[in-house]
Amino acid sequence: MTLTLEAPPEPLRLPPATQRWLRMGPWYAMFPMDFALAAIREHTRPGDAVLDPFMGRGTTLAAATALGRNAAGVEINPIAWLYARTKTDPATARDVLRRLEEIEALARTTTVPEMPEFFSWAFCPDVLRFLTAARTHLRWKDRKVDRTLMAFILVDLHGKDKDALSNQMRQTKSMGPDYSVRWWKERDMTPRQKDAGELLRGKIRWRYHHGLPDTNAKAKAVLGDSTRDLGKTRAAGPFRLLLTSPPYCGVINYNYDQWIRRWMLGGPAHPTYSSGEWQDRFEGQVAYRRLLERTFNSAATAALLTPDARVLVRTDAREFTLNTTIDVLRTAFPNKQLRQLHQPFSNPTQTHLFGDKDQKPGEVDLLLEP
Known part of the structure; x- marks a missing residue:
């Protein structure tokens, strides 16, 4: 039937x-x-x-x-x-923008730890400092405002060069680091200087333009x-x-295919096949x-x-x-x-x-x- x-x-x-x-x-x-x-x-x-x-x-x-x-x-x-x-259940725009300013201030005194080559090709130095500060200080599991700001960061963590925090990449799926570095090097495509705070402010204001979801x-x-x-x-x-x-x-590995965003949430700075039971390709x-x-x-x-x-x-x-x-x-x-x-x-x-x-x-x- x-x-x-x-x-x-x-x-x-x-x-x-x-x-x-x-x-x-x-x-x-x-x-x-x-x-x-x-x-x-x-x-x-x-x-x-x-x-x-x-x-x-x-x-x-x-x-x-x-x-x-x-x-x-x-x-x-x-x-x-x-x-x-x-x-x-998003936080208010005012609270998110205020928290963004706090992370920007923390980023100015943040030291980026030694990272794999991929990160210096994927992000300009200022963006990488901002991401490091956000990764360190946002308590996304416990605080609504931190969770909301982290969601905005994750959405545009990588994507088209003009619209995202990264060098030119796909938005939906994280590409492999070796492949990405080779692709950028072949085109002499170093990451452009970007202001993470300004980019995110534009994204936040657009999302909140009509207010919060209308539901009880x-x-x-x-x-x-x-x-x-x-x-x-x-x-x-x-x-x-x-x-x-x-x-x-056997179709999709959401752990491997989202490894850059998983790094942003505190995961390793390289792709991993699994993060535990039920977190692989279900082969x-x-x-x-x-x-x-x-x-x-x-x-x-x-x-x-x-x-x-x-x-x-x-x-x-x-x-x-x-x-x-x-x-x-x-x-x-x-x-x-x-x-x-x-x-x-x-x-x-x-x-x-x-x-x-x-x-x-x-x-x-x-x-x-x-």
Whole structure:
């Protein structure tokens, strides 16, 4: 059986401030915001709660709160978690700009430690001093204003030369240091002098131009492991909809592919394949199945969902990932009926932009309902 999301009765008109905050945070293989908005509108009512066990950069949470639904999610990657927390609960512009001035002052007396060659080619000396000061002094896990400022830094930590803090790079994905240095050297492309504070002030003022997101709904974003920490979302529930997209087996390594931003949050100054369990490319099929089983079984058995809750999962159409996800969902929710809809890719995927030209089979939406 196939799933079709019913067309909304009228066009969705979100306030300008909400629209501007919804899509904050570049991320590789992002969960589509329009899909999340449509799914939440169809399967919930205002005041309901939505759960996302694989929260990513918080697309489900941001969409839910924009529509007047409460939401909660869990994310193991600190970069994605930081985006999610910021877009659903940002500090005020005044506080962020004041904190930016404080970091600028600290940067003037900051000494940059010895760094790999990559950093002297990626950032001009003044920007590197600023980044070092921010990396040292921003308590992004504990303070809303520090978290919000760090989110702005991460968004434009690297990207197009004229728009970002770095030399010419991609914004979504961190490129390898050896490749990057060779590319810059071949073009004699040393980093231009930039004023980090002025660049960020422009980004901050643009984001806050229409104010803060217009919603009374609440979102709880948990930095943790979905196989163990779903219970921490309980206070935001019970949930009428579980909407998520688990990582696809063997496709993306969010640890390696975001290594520059992970450095900014205190990580090593070089790419690493993994930062711990569930933080690699999910190449092992046994471990991948265990990740899904533990997460969805926890959602089903921890009394997090309402009796009439729906479960909507977007997954990879490749045989192993799809069949494993279907099997796990049917086992975790035996009293719900499963329907599916194949979603072929109509446009080139992000992996295509990074050199992977193979034809992709697309994605599948799996809906379980009473």
